[in-house]
Amino acid sequence: MSLDTVVEDIRDEARARADETREAGEERADEIVSEAERDAEEIVSDAEREVERAIEQEREQELSGAKLEAKQARLEARREILEEVHDDVEAQIESLxxxxxxxxxxxxxxxxxxxxxxxxxxxxxxxxxxxxxxxxxxxxxxxxxxxxxxxxxxxxxxxxxxxxxxxxxxxxxxxxxxxxxxxxxxxxxxxx
Incomplete structure (x- = not known):
C-alpha cells in the first residue's frame, strides 16, 4: 500500500467523520430549533392566555364598576324622591x-x-x-x-x-x- 493510498484512506475516513459530525450537528441543531419553536409557541400561548385573562378581569372590573355606579345613581335618585315626598308631607302638615x-x-x-x-x-x-x-x-x-x-x-x-x-x-x-x-x-x- 502506498503512502498516497494511506493518505487517501485517512482523508476519506476524515471526510466520512466530518460528514457524520455535520449530520449529527445538523440533527442536533434541528432538534434545538424544534425545541425552541415549541417553547416559543408555548410562551406565546401562555402569553395569549394571560392577556385574555387580564382582558376578562379588566372587563369584569369595568362591568362591576358600572353596575356599582348605576346602583349608586339609582339609590341617590330614590333618596331624592323620598326627600321630596317627606318635604311634601311636611308642607301638608304645616298647612293644616x-x-x-x-x-x-x-x-x-x-x-x-x-x-x-x-x-x-x-x-x-x-x-x-x-x-x-x-x-x-x-x-x-x-x-x-x-x-x-x-x-x-x-x-x-x-x-x-x-x-x-x-x-x-x-x-x-x-x-x-x-x-x-x-x-x-x-x-x-x-x-x-
Whole structure:
C-alpha cells in the first residue's frame, strides 16, 4: 500500500467523520430549533392566555364598576324622591288649619298630659299656634303656654318640677311614622 493510498484512506475516513459530525450537528441543531419553536409557541400561548385573562378581569372590573355606579345613581335618585315626598308631607302638615289642626293639637296634648302630675306645666308650640294653644290649654289646670318653638305644629310639654318633657310636635310624630314605615313607603313608591 502506498503512502498516497494511506493518505487517501485517512482523508476519506476524515471526510466520512466530518460528514457524520455535520449530520449529527445538523440533527442536533434541528432538534434545538424544534425545541425552541415549541417553547416559543408555548410562551406565546401562555402569553395569549394571560392577556385574555387580564382582558376578562379588566372587563369584569369595568362591568362591576358600572353596575356599582348605576346602583349608586339609582339609590341617590330614590333618596331624592323620598326627600321630596317627606318635604311634601311636611308642607301638608304645616298647612293644616282650623278644626283639623285644633283636633290634632288637642289629642297630642291629651296624650302628653297623662305624663304630668305637676302643678306647673308649660305647653310650647309653633309661634303661629299661640292663640290655638291658649284656647286648648285653658281646659287644663296648672298648664300654661310657654315660649314658642320652631316646629310644624303640635306641642312640647315640660315641667321643671318633675323634669319630664314630652315632645308631641307634628315634626316628631312625622319622623316616628316616617321611620316606622319607610320600608313600606319605599316599596310603594318604587314598586318593589
Amino acid at each position: 288649619e282650623g278644626d283639623e289642626r285644633e283636633e290634632l293639637t288637642r289629642s297630642l296634648l291629651d296624650a302628653a298630659a297623662e305624663e304630668f302630675d305637676a302643678e306647673s306645666v308649660r305647653v310650647r308650640g309653633a309661634e303661629g299656634d299661640a292663640e290655638l294653644l291658649e284656647s286648648i290649654v285653658a281646659d287644663y289646670d296648672g298648664f300654661e303656654v310657654g315660649e314658642p318653638i320652631d316646629c310644624l305644629g303640635g306641642i312640647v310639654v315640660e315641667s321643671d318640677e318633675s323634669r319630664v318633657r314630652v315632645n308631641n310636635t307634628f315634626d316628631s310624630v312625622l319622623e316616628d311614622v316616617w321611620e316606622e314605615n319607610l320600608r313600606e313607603i319605599s316599596a310603594r313608591l318604587f314598586e318593589e
